[in-house]
Amino acid sequence: MPWKLTWSCYAGGHIACGVCDSCRLRLAAFAELGLADPIAYAR
Numbered sequence: 001m002p003w004k005l006t007w008s009c010y011a012g013g014h015i016a017c018g019v020c021d022s023c024r025l026r027l028a029a030f031a032e033l034g035l036a037d038p039i040a041y042a043r
Helices: 021-033
Strands: none
Touching: none
């Protein structure tokens, strides 16, 4: 799966906010797997 091509932020915009529920769940999932999320976050 090319994770860098996926998006889950509810806020919209050009980069993910990093604080909405969807971003927090995504970041937690990558952390649990021991992987770095390849997309950019505003925070």
